[in-house]
Amino acid sequence: xxxxxxxxxxxxxxxxxxxxxxxxxxxxxxxxxxxxxxxxxxxxxxxxxxxxxxxxxxxxxxxxxxxxxxxxxxxxxxxxxxxxxxxxxxxxxxxxxxxxxxxxxxxxxxxxxxxxxxxxxxxxxxxxxxxxxxxxxxxxxxxxxxxxxxxxxxxxxxxxxxxxxxxxxxxxxxxxxxxxxxxxxxxxxxxxxxxxxxxxxxxxxxxxxxxxxxxxxxxxxxxxxxxxxxxxxxxxxxxxxxxxxxxxxxxxxxxxxxxxxxxxxxxxxxxxxxxxxxxxxxxxxxxxxxxxxxxxxxxxxxxxxxxxxxxxxxxxxxxxxxxxxxxxxxxxxxxxxxxxxxxxxxxxxxxxxxxxxxxxxxxxxxxxxxxxxxxxxxxxxxxxxxxxxxxxxxxxxxxxxxxxxxxxxxxxxxxxxxxxxxxxxxxxxxxxxxxxxxxxxxxxxxxxxxxxxxxxxxxxxxxxx
Numbered sequence: 327x328x329x330x331x332x333x334x335x336x337x338x339x340x341x342x343x344x345x346x347x348x349x350x351x352x353x354x355x356x357x358x359x360x361x362x363x364x365x366x367x368x369x370x371x372x373x374x375x376x377x378x379x380x381x382x383x384x385x386x387x388x389x390x391x392x393x394x395x396x397x398x399x400x401x402x403x404x405x406x407x408x409x410x411x412x413x414x415x416x417x418x419x420x421x422x423x424x425x426x427x428x429x430x431x432x433x434x435x436x437x438x439x440x441x442x443x444x445x446x447x448x449x450x451x452x453x454x455x456x457x458x459x460x461x462x463x464x465x466x467x468x469x470x471x472x473x474x475x476x477x478x479x480x481x482x483x484x485x486x487x488x489x490x491x492x493x494x495x496x497x498x499x500x501x502x503x504x505x506x507x508x509x510x511x512x513x514x515x516x517x518x519x520x521x522x523x524x525x526x527x528x529x530x531x532x533x534x535x536x537x538x539x540x541x542x543x544x545x546x547x548x549x550x551x552x553x554x555x556x557x558x559x560x561x562x563x564x565x566x567x568x569x570x571x572x573x574x575x576x577x578x579x580x581x582x583x584x585x586x587x588x589x590x591x592x593x594x595x596x597x598x599x600x601x602x603x604x605x606x607x608x609x610x611x612x613x614x615x616x617x618x619x620x621x622x623x624x625x626x627x628x629x630x631x632x633x634x635x636x637x638x639x640x641x642x643x644x645x646x647x648x649x650x651x652x653x654x655x656x657x658x659x660x661x662x663x664x665x666x667x668x669x670x671x672x673x674x675x676x677x678x679x680x681x682x683x684x685x686x687x688x689x690x691x692x693x694x695x696x697x698x699x700x701x702x703x704x705x706x707x708x709x710x711x712x713x714x715x716x717x718x719x720x721x722x723x724x725x726x727x728x729x730x731x732x733x734x735x736x737x738x739x740x741x742x743x744x745x746x747x748x749x750x751x752x753x754x755x756x757x758x759x760x761x762x763x764x765x766x767x768x769x770x771x772x773x774x775x776x777x778x779x780x781x782x783x784x785x786x787x788x789x790x791x
Contacts (some may be wrong), residue, residue, distance in 0.1 A: 363510060364544045364599060371600040372547055376536045378636040379607055383629025384530075385448055387538040391441040392476070394522055395468030397449060399433040401461045405687040405694070412453055413622050414684055420696075427694045429687070437522045438531055439468065440538065448534065451527045454624035473539035477513060480520035488512050514545050525553055526613075529606035547599035550606050555596050558584040559731060564597075564605055567644045569732055571765035573742035574752050579762045601639075608637035608646065615653045616729050618681060627657060652734035655725040662703050669715045673740040674726045675705030708744040713789055716745045717781045720753075720774035723767060738770055745777075749788060753777045756784070 364372065380386060401411045406427050410417070419432035437450035446456040447463065457463060471479055488511030523531050532546040554560040562569060570579055597605070614630035617623040623630070631654050638646045663675040683699035705727060708716075719741040728735040728743070745753050754761050754773055757780035763769050 363548065368599055369544065371598070372544060372603060373536075375600045375604045375607070375637070376533050376543055378604075379533050379611070379633040380537055382632035382636045383626065384533055384537075384633060385440070385442060385446075385454060385624060387440050387442060387448070387534045389443040390448075390534075390538045392471050392473065392535070392538060393439040393441065393465055393468040394437070394471060394520065395465075396434055396436045397439055397447075397468055398464040398466075399435070399449070399455070399462070400430060401433070401455075402428050402430045402458070404428050406689060409619060411455055412449075413619060415682055422694050422696075427687075427689055429694060438527065439465075440534060448624050451523070451530050451534075452624065453622075473535065473541070476520075476535070476540050477517065477542045477545070480516040481513065484516040484519040486512055486515040488515070510545070510548055513542070514549050517542075517545055518549060526610065528553075529603060529610045532603060533607065544599060547603045551597055551599050551602040554602050554606070558587050560605075561595065563732065564639070564644060566764065568764035568766045568769075570762050571732075571739065571742070572752065572761070573739070573746035575743075604637050604639070608634050611637060612650070612653065612733065615650070615657065627654075646733075649733045652725050652736075653729070656727050656729070656734055659725065659727050661705060661727060663705055669712055670719060670722070670724070670737060672706040673719065673737050673744065674724065676740050676744075677705060677727045678730055680704055706740070706744065708747045710748060710789075712744070713748060714785075716741045716748070717778055720745070720777060721771045723770070736770070738774065753780075756780065 399412075403410055404427050410429075410431060412431070412433055416433055416435075417431040418434055421430040421432075422428075423430070435450040435452075437452075439450060440448040442448065444456075446454060449455050488508045518528075521527075521531060528546050528550050532543045532550075535546075536543040572579065611625070611630045611634035614623045614625045615627060615634060625633070631650060634650045635647060638644070638650075659674050660671075661675050661677070663672050667675070681702045683701045685699050686697045688695050688697070720738050722736060722738040722741065724737040726735055726737045726740045728740050742753065749756060752761055754777060757777045759773055759776040759780075
């Protein structure tokens with residue numbers, strides 16, 4: 327999750343979304359009381375959505391202390407025995423001790439933090455850290471906030487005059503709806519600024535803050551509703567079970583569709599606050615499942631999987647339970663693949679983007695030594711010698727470590743991706759096959775047959791070049 331935007335940028339990215347979202351809850355008489363922002367039924371539904379991730383294994387923030395600001399953490403670990411407590415690239419300082427294999431890293435994290443009752447910390451909504459003896463956490467540059475005072479403190483620290491600063495947006499609403507919209511904006515904008523949370527932090531913040539005793543989670547739910555309504559990809563992923571697939575990564579058809587959608591969009595389609603929050607929790611949990619390293623997430627794999635499954639839509643029309651199972655299978659695949667792995671095994675281990683460089687540590691005598699950062703090898707690099715093998719694997723539906731905005735991709739999808747890179751075009755285009763159909767398992771099979779038939783008569787044009 328990213329740090330919150332500067333105030334001016336935050337208004338452009340969040341304020342108008344919050345305003346539009348608040349229209350969904352403006353059916354009761356105008357009032358500035360927080361309870362009126364959602365109906366009683368909406369509140370019950372939202373509370374059930376926010377409780378589900380805790381039951382699934384989210385960190386329990388009951389009796390937690392809440393901090394906002396910067397934490398300075400000094401943590402000592404032995405890199406020859408396990409990973410660092412936080413991702414290596416986040417360390418600001420490294421200190422090696424003579425005649426020891428221990429390394430002390432210094433970190434600075436800004437944002438929303440929770441000190442849990444068991445002494446562990448949720449740091450910046452991104453990590454779960456349990457200090458060991460000798461580790462230190464300096465919170466002098468952060469301020470503690472109490473759940474009962476959170477909303478009032480946010481408004482006092484970052485007052486927002488929506489009637490003045492959002493007049494253009496308010497003018498788009500019926501006059502009867504404006505008082506409630508003003509109340510929503512005046513509460514929502516200060517909260518996102520005060521808590522230092524960006525779009526990706528809204529869902530986990532709402533879950534953890536409510537569990538900690540905060541009773542105004544509806545404000546963040548309305549932020550979430552408006553933001554999602556303005557995002558083409560968010561709406562498409564939940565409105566359609568399967569989207570077209572572009573193995574070249576250009577996504578020309580998708581970009582053209584998105585542009586047409588934006589031009590035709592006069593009135594946004596709003597999810598209910600509970601629906602928006604449930605879907606945001608699903609997407610957050612799905613991201614936790616595929617974290618590259620275990621130290622990159624505050625959730626265990628089991629908790630992330632359970633939370634994602636608990637947050638699918640009723641009756642699961644998008645088939646997201648199956649997608650979660652595919653992700654769960656994919657994280658068990660080896661990375662990098664074995665040196666002698668067959669083509670299928672290498673394709674299964676091929677991820678969407680290369681991993682960042684990491685420092686490796688070795689023991690020199692009795693002390694610790696470090697090498698220059700090196701990027702881990704990719705699971706697979708497209709090779710001309712593999713052309714025939716790639717064509718034969720286009721319909722393979724085994725899992726892979728290829729995840730994109732849509733979710734999990736198959737071994738066959740990676741074969742399409744590699745073939746597209748080698749042929750420098752979408753293989754379906756070369757074969758005269760449509761590229762704008764929803765990418766279902768049946769469509770993958772049909773497209774594979776078409777390209778495999780085309781390949782038999784055009785193979786020499788590419789293999790013998």
